[in-house]
Amino acid sequence: MESYTAEERAALAPYFTNLDRPIFALVNLPEVVKGALFARYSRSPKSLRRLFLDEFASAGPPSGPAPGLDTTRAERLYERVFFEYGDDSVAQLGGVHLACEGASNILTKALEWGRLMAYLEQSTRYIPYDDRPGGHYRYHVPGELTGALREQYVATLDRAFDVYREWLPRLRAFYEAKHPRGGEAEGVYRSTIRAKALDTLRGLLPAATTSNVGIYGTGQGYEQLLLRLRAHPLAEVRACADLMLVELRKVIPAFLKRVDVPDRG
Structure with a gap:
């Protein structure tokens, strides 16, 4: 596991339910920061807590309800992803408690259909796995x-x-020869070539390849997820469920009281 200095641990502690385990929840963060943090998560080789320290924890002294946070950067990231990249999937990563009063039964059924959750996984199209x-x-x-x-x-x-x-640098050279640089900026061109090489090679990566996954969901969704994971035949999956339950109970304990009930129907 990644280690942190005393100063870094002090900066992380208010916002993460633990600093020394691979499963943890985010707390006390504005929705815009949580969503932007997860959006960066999918295109960075860094751990989520390291990303927070490097890109979202401001250098200034803590103040207000969200001390030491750079919300301006988060808002700029959303704007860039939405308008420049046209990627609206990051909109799944922010949540709102919304009241719909005076709704008919038909409307309530339409609102409650499905138990959706939002997921964002570290992308093998953007992150090389040669380290x-x-x-x-x-x-x-x-x-x-x-x-x-x-x-x-x-x-x-x-x-x-x-x-x-072995093949990653070869494919980069191949795509550079096939797609010579035009008028785009050097950084954009290099990123495009790297993405083409990574996209071609990721079929070689086995199912055991490890990644980072961000999840956003309701208490009900997490309850159903945990019940499925705890019944899984693989030890890795069951262990992950146990760690998730510990962290989720620090944030939404009331919604997860039934997970441990034997023979729950």
Whole structure:
């Protein structure tokens, strides 16, 4: 896990339910900051807490209901994503408690149809997976695997990532030759070429490749999600559910009281 200085921990503590586990919730943040933070999450190799420190925690002293936050940057990011990129999926990442009074039963059924949640995952189209943090490629090794099978699994996935890493610069060179730079800025051109190379190669990445996922949902949605995860055959999924439940109960405990009820119908 990533470590933080004492100063960084002090800046993070008001806004994250923990600083030393991979599952955590965001608290005390304006909707615009939470949404912008998750929007950046999908196109950055950084952890969410590191992104917050680097890009959204202002250097000024804490003040007001949201101390030490750069909401201006968040608003600019939304404007750029909406109007320049035409990507409206980030609108899923902000939430509002909305009252609809005097609604007919027909209207209430239309409003309540489905239990949707919003998800944003770190994109293999924008983030290269050729690094080896801690000396290991970014993939999960299931705890269920032991002995020779585990060794074979690790060797196979290492080879897949080796091929990915070997071909990444080759494909960049290929696309640079195929698509010479025109009038666009250098940074834009390089980003486009990299995206083409990453998009071509991401089919090599195995299902065990690890990523970051941002989730926004209602208490009801989380309850159903947790019930499904806790019944999953894979230990990784069940462990994630346990960590999620701990963090969610710090934020919306009243909505999750039934998750632990045996034989809940």
